[in-house]
Amino acid sequence: DTTSSSSSGNGLEKTTLKVGTIPVPDSAPLQVAINQGFFKAEGLEVQPEVVAGGAVATQKLLGGSLDLSLGAYVGTFLAQDKGAGKFKYVADSYGAAPGAFVIMVKKDSPIKTVADLKGKTIAVNVLNSVSQLTAEVQMKVAGVTATPDQFVEKNFPDMPAALENGQVDAIAGVEPFITVISKAGGRIIVDEMTGPTENLPIAGWFTTDATASKYPKAIAAFQRALGKAQAIVAKDRKIVEETLPKYTKIDAATAAVISLGSYPTSLSESRLQRVADLMKEYGYIKNDLDVKSMILPPPAS
Amino acid sequence: MLEITDLVHSYGSHRVLDGVNIRAAEGELVCVVGPSGCGKSTLLRSVAGLIRPTGGRVLIGGQPVDRIPDNLAVVFQDYSRSLYPWMTAANNVALPLRRRGLDRRRRREAAIAALDQVGLADAAAKYPWEMSGGMQQRVSIARALAYRPSLLLMDEPFGSVDAQTREDLEDLVLRVCAHHGMTTLLITHDIDESVYVGDRVIVLTRSPARVAADLPVDLGESRDQIATRQHDAFVRLRAEVGRLVRGGSPTSTVLEKK
Amino acid sequence: MLEITDLVHSYGSHRVLDGVNIRAAEGELVCVVGPSGCGKSTLLRSVAGLIRPTGGRVLIGGQPVDRIPDNLAVVFQDYSRSLYPWMTAANNVALPLRRRGLDRRRRREAAIAALDQVGLADAAAKYPWEMSGGMQQRVSIARALAYRPSLLLMDEPFGSVDAQTREDLEDLVLRVCAHHGMTTLLITHDIDESVYVGDRVIVLTRSPARVAADLPVDLGESRDQIATRQHDAFVRLRAEVGRLVRGGSPTSTVLEKK
Amino acid sequence: MNVIRAVGRLWLVPVTLVVWEIATRAAEQPFFPPPSATLARMGEMWLSGPAAHLLLTEQAMDDFGPSLARLFAGWTLAAVLGVAAGIAIGCSTRLSGYLDPLIHLGRAVPPPLLVPFFLALLKLSTPAQLTTIVFGIIWPILLNTVDGTRTVDRQHLETARIFGFSTVERLTRVIIPAAMPKIFAGLRLALSLALILLIIAEILAGSGGLGYRLLTAQRSYLYTDMWGCLVVLGLLGYLLNSAFLLLERRVLAWHTNARQTT
Amino acid sequence: MEHARVLRGVAGVAGFLAAAEIVGATGLIDDRFLPRMSTILRGAAELLVDGEFLADARASLAAWGLGLLLTVAVAVPAGLALGALPPVERAVRPLIEFLRPIPSVAIIPLAILLFSDNLHLRVAVVVYAASWPIVINTIYALRDVDPLAKETLRSFGFGPVSVLLRVALPSAAPFIATGIRVAAGTAVILVISAELLAGGAEGIGIYITEAASGNRMDLMLGAALWAGLFGVLSNTALVAVERRLFRWHDARTGAAR
Numbered sequence A: 001d002t003t004s005s006s007s008s009g010n011g012l013e014k015t016t017l018k019v020g021t022i023p024v025p026d027s028a029p030l031q032v033a034i035n036q037g038f039f040k041a042e043g044l045e046v047q048p049e050v051v052a053g054g055a056v057a058t059q060k061l062l063g064g065s066l067d068l069s070l071g072a073y074v075g076t077f078l079a080q081d082k083g084a085g086k087f088k089y090v091a092d093s094y095g096a097a098p099g100a101f102v103i104m105v106k107k108d109s110p111i112k113t114v115a116d117l118k119g120k121t122i123a124v125n126v127l128n129s130v131s132q133l134t135a136e137v138q139m140k141v142a143g144v145t146a147t148p149d150q151f152v153e154k155n156f157p158d159m160p161a162a163l164e165n166g167q168v169d170a171i172a173g174v175e176p177f178i179t180v181i182s183k184a185g186g187r188i189i190v191d192e193m194t195g196p197t198e199n200l201p202i203a204g205w206f207t208t209d210a211t212a213s214k215y216p217k218a219i220a221a222f223q224r225a226l227g228k229a230q231a232i233v234a235k236d237r238k239i240v241e242e243t244l245p246k247y248t249k250i251d252a253a254t255a256a257v258i259s260l261g262s263y264p265t266s267l268s269e270s271r272l273q274r275v276a277d278l279m280k281e282y283g284y285i286k287n288d289l290d291v292k293s294m295i296l297p298p299p300a301s
Numbered sequence B, C: 001m002l003e004i005t006d007l008v009h010s011y012g013s014h015r016v017l018d019g020v021n022i023r024a025a026e027g028e029l030v031c032v033v034g035p036s037g038c039g040k041s042t043l044l045r046s047v048a049g050l051i052r053p054t055g056g057r058v059l060i061g062g063q064p065v066d067r068i069p070d071n072l073a074v075v076f077q078d079y080s081r082s083l084y085p086w087m088t089a090a091n092n093v094a095l096p097l098r099r100r101g102l103d104r105r106r107r108r109e110a111a112i113a114a115l116d117q118v119g120l121a122d123a124a125a126k127y128p129w130e131m132s133g134g135m136q137q138r139v140s141i142a143r144a145l146a147y148r149p150s151l152l153l154m155d156e157p158f159g160s161v162d163a164q165t166r167e168d169l170e171d172l173v174l175r176v177c178a179h180h181g182m183t184t185l186l187i188t189h190d191i192d193e194s195v196y197v198g199d200r201v202i203v204l205t206r207s208p209a210r211v212a213a214d215l216p217v218d219l220g221e222s223r224d225q226i227a228t229r230q231h232d233a234f235v236r237l238r239a240e241v242g243r244l245v246r247g248g249s250p251t252s253t254v255l256e257k258k
Numbered sequence D: 001m002n003v004i005r006a007v008g009r010l011w012l013v014p015v016t017l018v019v020w021e022i023a024t025r026a027a028e029q030p031f032f033p034p035p036s037a038t039l040a041r042m043g044e045m046w047l048s049g050p051a052a053h054l055l056l057t058e059q060a061m062d063d064f065g066p067s068l069a070r071l072f073a074g075w076t077l078a079a080v081l082g083v084a085a086g087i088a089i090g091c092s093t094r095l096s097g098y099l100d101p102l103i104h105l106g107r108a109v110p111p112p113l114l115v116p117f118f119l120a121l122l123k124l125s126t127p128a129q130l131t132t133i134v135f136g137i138i139w140p141i142l143l144n145t146v147d148g149t150r151t152v153d154r155q156h157l158e159t160a161r162i163f164g165f166s167t168v169e170r171l172t173r174v175i176i177p178a179a180m181p182k183i184f185a186g187l188r189l190a191l192s193l194a195l196i197l198l199i200i201a202e203i204l205a206g207s208g209g210l211g212y213r214l215l216t217a218q219r220s221y222l223y224t225d226m227w228g229c230l231v232v233l234g235l236l237g238y239l240l241n242s243a244f245l246l247l248e249r250r251v252l253a254w255h256t257n258a259r260q261t262t
Numbered sequence E: 001m002e003h004a005r006v007l008r009g010v011a012g013v014a015g016f017l018a019a020a021e022i023v024g025a026t027g028l029i030d031d032r033f034l035p036r037m038s039t040i041l042r043g044a045a046e047l048l049v050d051g052e053f054l055a056d057a058r059a060s061l062a063a064w065g066l067g068l069l070l071t072v073a074v075a076v077p078a079g080l081a082l083g084a085l086p087p088v089e090r091a092v093r094p095l096i097e098f099l100r101p102i103p104s105v106a107i108i109p110l111a112i113l114l115f116s117d118n119l120h121l122r123v124a125v126v127v128y129a130a131s132w133p134i135v136i137n138t139i140y141a142l143r144d145v146d147p148l149a150k151e152t153l154r155s156f157g158f159g160p161v162s163v164l165l166r167v168a169l170p171s172a173a174p175f176i177a178t179g180i181r182v183a184a185g186t187a188v189i190l191v192i193s194a195e196l197l198a199g200g201a202e203g204i205g206i207y208i209t210e211a212a213s214g215n216r217m218d219l220m221l222g223a224a225l226w227a228g229l230f231g232v233l234s235n236t237a238l239v240a241v242e243r244r245l246f247r248w249h250d251a252r253t254g255a256a257r
């Protein structure tokens, strides 16, 4: 039972946290924190649970089956803007880095530059996600305008075949699928995270306003433990390589060569504001988003 | 006990019963004969409350039949469809006895005894589809008799059994009905049989059916397959019923229309 | 035409037919009588190729029956289940006639004519569930006769019809079979009937069935419901069959075992 | 009279709507918009077009046209294949011996997992969508047909054999009519399943149609749009089913009459 | 007889696998995107010794079993009530027909909001979507009950409920059982779909999500293959139960040919 409170010394309102993760490199810090016993040290038991994506995570947070979850900023901001709920980020997890998010086409594709993508079908793993947003940004930089109906949703594993069979003209991919498509002769057209989107924050750990105010101490403990892991991961890529095969099916050999994003150590309002601004600029959200109200800064340690 | 007054029934526009009047006193065994398709089964279904006749009245014990009467048992013409294929013969017979408040063991004993009476002691554990046509028909008779209804309706109950078994069953029905005072309506095609078992024989006309004749049978209480059938009155009545079924008009014998 | 030799059949360990020998010449009408449950229907199903008997041989026209013989028609004991409820009476009768290469109109005419012969001219457009038991049985007879098979098997075909209709049907079968030279095996419980329609009467013992007697009927070709039944030979034979069915042993009459 | 009958049949619908309206207004959950809002949004999305197009908007044409075409094509294909295969399997123990395990293997694999496979195999998305629909809905048709074919009254079959019916006559005159009630149960199940599979196929292998509209609504957190799609699905389901029952009443008239209790 | 059946089944499956392998080998399907059958089989074999997968399979199995039990417990009585009471059926029909085509992709987000426990969520989704085949088959089966069989019991004075339970239910049972078999297959799909769409801690669907993250098509399809095999086994078990329970049914129909 997740609501059982404990009588342990540090006075946490709740000692068991159900945390949604996605089996992608983004959630490495959580795994590291678990493996290193950082949560235990805080008197917390973290039960990771796989969620299919950010939309499910918001539903599960609202429905109460999760306490916290990994969530991409774009999706959560969108949900908040549409009034689906009120959310709070408690820690950053993953940010853009060169080579981690790219647009690819197949070997013999006539598409050579970003401008060639005009009117072509582009597969993204989730519609209205950071992939789509950054693709739109790169196209605008290249002087062409993207239309919403040129994006289709495809799961990452289906992208290589969809590209090869001509169901889509280009894909917005991540590792390890970038490696797969490259091996098949696929070409990278553009790194999505350059120019206006360089170092863009991708995903962080978030919860609902209600949960945040109900269990402040437990959340603080979570933030402290995760902060320690985040610090380790940020410095040492090796530890991510070792952790990845344990919670995903990316094998060690692949983990050693794939391009990873960055693991920022702090939850910076100004960085997140960039995401919100881009979303507003590209019509994802109508109103100015008060990013500050969506951040629960970690306790001073 | 049973009063059928001006009974009329039509299937759609097709009139089948055209004002039928029949009366049966408590404990009486009334045989109904008539041409195929004249409406005998329809009559029986009306009495059983299974169809709502278009017109007329059926009273049982003074009560109008607006639902299925209590204490009724029916042996259907299409006996094979009225046995449950997922039950053995014994269970088929025992099932209605639940209504009699008997416990499991007593029901089973009663069922076995009834099967024995119809010559199926060995077949208690058989399923209907493991039995011959005549055996199925006898199970269905055993079920009705074991139930000890106060009103027993039988639609050609002996159609599928051999001559010997038929005689045995006729005597069985006579005995059981007399012993328990059951009022019985028996539909048959066998004119000899109608005269042999009936206290009265009702002859129906061809469709739409009316009562052509209502003949009392004066053969006394106790009947015997050999002696009774040689009886003068028997031979005379049987000839008369035969003539009437063939569409003749009633002779001397009183035509009770009341 | 039909030769049944040492036919044995068991359902599981339950032996039903215990070496039955029957022969029928081309155009002969053989009646089979026997106690209920003795194995008559089983015999008929073996001849029709519907079950594979445990032992013995059935030859039709010299050919062993290993599948359903050509040019066969059967009237089943459970007639109501052998009519197709999704077809009218006329269509039920007409359907097998496709095999006769008749066109649609001719099939329909033949079906109507056959229904007329069994007294159902009015019921051609009725569905089986709109008909009385006896009417369904007659449709099933009409279907078999209209088909003009060379071998006709009937399992108690007249069980559900009234005396008058029964006599008409008996004469109809006699006439049609004689006219078209059909070989016929007719199972019946009515001893009078077996003697009246049969060229020969086969009496089976109680289960496991063997042939108790094989009696030729010497009543000449043309028969008449009233005259024939008053015939001395008829009365004698009928008494003899009755005795045999009741389990007596054969008397003077030659017991043909060939 | 007809009006009274319709009221008798449909009274539960307004009752449910009102209860739902009250409950959603009280709950104020953005995920559960009140039906009035949903209906208003539906009108705006699909029914605010020119009168010449029966008020349908262009979006309605885009959303419903291709979807309905796929739906009917998929269902018809599944019906033909399922009934044909079901009869073949029901008639032949040998065939059913070979195919049974494969059928049950196939029917327990989630169609969403197979969509990539169909896409890889068929390269184009429309055939892949149709295959997904057929693959997803054929099972109830197939199993019910097999069941119906196997359980034709024994005496019906024996009669057919006695009179030497040809295989075609056996099938068309005896087996299919006898199995028809069960086949219809399967077809009816498949009809609404087809709607479900249509959505799955359009989500996973398409870029248009009602499923795609539902997906984009979900991805944009436009809950009234999403509920609008669900309502359309439900309405379609109800309409298709009513049409189907009409057909069934004609085809199975003998059955209904033969089975009615007198 | 039974032997021949098993042999044929094995032959059928072997033939299919061989055909799939040959299609892969001829290059009709690009094996970079869709692994060869032999690769899938190897992946499936690997799963057998993968403790994580076994735990996931157990969790899915539990959800399936519980879901199916509950489905039967809900759908059979519901089908009986609707089949036995035509006015009720007519009143509820618009609602049912409205609900049936709503796909689980739309139901699952709703279920997520309503159920905070992953097991409950999956069970609820199974009950929602797997009930229909049972309900519909029950309604159709009840219509097919021989009226004379019902009248027989009615004539002995049994009430409608007795007639329903003692005659209508047994004679409808074989076709209801077919509905249950359809539902059992549907339930496998739904459990996995719910896991794929809603996530969770354990389950075959979760395992597939994880395998997808590493582009391990062989494991994904291997897991799907096991799901299929489970479908075959559960079906075989249900058929065996039916054979025992409905021997009378086979005897009356052409099934025992």
Ligand SMILES: Nc1ncnc2c1ncn2[C@@H]1O[C@H](COP(=O)(O)OP(=O)(O)OP(=O)(O)O)[C@@H](O)[C@H]1O
Pocket: B126, B129, B130, B131, B132, B133, B134, B135, B160, B161, B162, C011, C014, C016, C034, C035, C036, C037, C038, C039, C040, C041, C042, C043, C077, C207
């Ligand atoms: N399918 C079956 N399975 C097991 N036993 C059966 C089966 N069919 C018939 N029997 C048994 O075989 C015996 C003969 O049955 P059959 O139907 O041949 O009798 P019959 O002579 O036609 O009787 P009836 O005159 O009553 O119709 C009966 O004792 C019956 O119980």
Ligand SMILES: Nc1ncnc2c1ncn2[C@@H]1O[C@H](COP(=O)(O)OP(=O)(O)OP(=O)(O)O)[C@@H](O)[C@H]1O
Pocket: B011, B014, B016, B034, B035, B036, B037, B038, B039, B040, B041, B042, B043, B077, B207, C126, C129, C130, C131, C132, C133, C134, C135, C160, C161, C162, D262
């Ligand atoms: N369900 C029905 N629908 C329409 N007509 C019917 C129905 N049932 C019976 N009939 C018609 O009613 C008439 C009388 O049928 P019924 O079954 O009462 O006759 P019956 O006297 O029992 O005949 P039999 O001795 O042949 O059994 C027949 O003409 C039949 O066609």
Ligand SMILES: [Mg+2]
Pocket: B040, B041, B042, B077, B155, C132, C133, C134
């Ligand atoms: Mg009758």
Ligand SMILES: [Mg+2]
Pocket: B132, B133, B134, C040, C041, C042, C077, C155
């Ligand atoms: Mg018999």
